[in-house]
Amino acid sequence: MKICVTGSAGFITGYLVEDLLKAGHAVFGIDNYSKYGEISRSYDNHPNYHFVSGDAKNLDLLKSIVGQVEVLVAAAARIGGISYFHEYAYDLLAENERITAAAFDAALWARRERGLRRIVVISSSMVFEGATVFPTPEGAQLTSPPPHSTYGFQKLATEYFARGAWEQYQLPYTIVRPFNCVGIGEGRALNAPIILSGNVKLAMSHVLPDLVLKVLEGQDPLHILGSGEQVRHYTYGGDVALGIRLALESERTINDDVNISTGKSTTVLELAELIWKKINGSKPFRYVNDPAYPYDVQVRMPDVRKASDLLGFNATTTLDDVLNEVVPWIELQWKQGRM
Structure with missing residues (x-):
């Protein structure tokens, strides 16, 4: 399968691209290195990895890539830790909305003109920021108070983008929510506040x-x-990547959402x-x-039963x-x- 991953030089996506390549997929990555600066990965010269240095908000550039693939993984976003949420409350919301809109505009065009099969949205456990039910199941984002942080609120908005694009244009989607991904490859962000x-x-x-x-x-x-x-539920990046791959490969997750986490x-x-x-x-x-x-x-604290039941996924x-x-x-x- 040919798959485009936006934000491919990121932390979670570093694990995801590696897993997709090992599974035999062709991966088209796009990133502007805005978070960590230019970095190298072990798979940079893999024959099935095609990387473009560019901004995921550049719709024309994005369309030129997404027009070649079957699945778009919308992973690009500004993200950081708790202090980052506080320091860049407006920028996170505004920039991530622009990134999200570009991804969906490109996906809608590619669905219509090139037969894109689906968009996979990398959401976040932060959509459950106001949850009161634990373990928290999929669907609780619709019944819980809205997230307090602009980051959590915007991640919830990405899920509404997916639902709206299906409702109006029949763009199939899958929403995945990693919980507290941990692993190697996460350094100090270039624009991180000094705390x-x-x-x-x-x-x-x-x-x-x-x-x-x-x-x-x-x-x-x-x-x-x-x-x-x-x-927290600290989930290894390799396990998160496997869960995302299984979700994007499965027909059972079309127009559905799934938590990806250790129990x-x-x-x-x-x-x-x-x-x-x-x-x-x-x-x-x-x-x-x-x-x-x-x-x-x-x-x-996520409910992880759905990922196990639908995908046979368990973080090990x-x-x-x-x-x-x-x-x-x-x-x-x-x-x-x-x-």
Whole structure:
């Protein structure tokens, strides 16, 4: 299958492109390197990978690519951690709306003129920011209070784009919602705000890399954002990529949505202690609590049964295995001055 992935130089998409190529698909990527700067990937010279350096808001450029494929994966977006949501509240909303509109305009044209089979929307667990039912099932985004953050609100809007394009133009869609994707390849964003957590500059205020960085720099006691009791489902990037691929390959997900996540709950404090022990061994674990950001959702816990039932998908990588891969990678980046 020929697949276009917008934002192909991103974090999740790095795992996704690799998985798609391994599965035998041809991948057409587009990215303007606006987040991390120009980077290289192990698959850059793969014969089935075709990359275009450009802006995903450039409709003519996007149409020239999407016109060649069967599936468009709309993944391009401005994204960061909690501090990023706060610092760029308007820019996130405005820029991501423009990116989303361009993707759907290109998909609608390609559906009409080239027979595009469907658009796959990479949404976010943040659409469930106001959820009160846990584990949170698909459909709760329609019954929960709307997200408070502009990022979560815009991600919910992408899902309405999909529903509207089907209702008016019969553009088939699939919506996938990754939860707390973790892995290697996530560095400090070029335009990330400088935020101090104790004596350490946060990398992205994404909890795992930031905690690793603080422990590597010898922070003691370790600064924890908020109470530490926040519940998350840290899902390995390779598992997320597999779930997205299975969703875009399946006819059972057409005009439907699916959560992609591990079923394992972990608090921020539990994660912090695991990281501490990986790096500091038996050194006593000490921490202090810093004030939380407004958009620090206390419980983000997905219902994962639908992905299992529809796709046979279950995230299998343990958090311990994730840390065994991620901690050495971040340590190398840190020593080389990239974090």
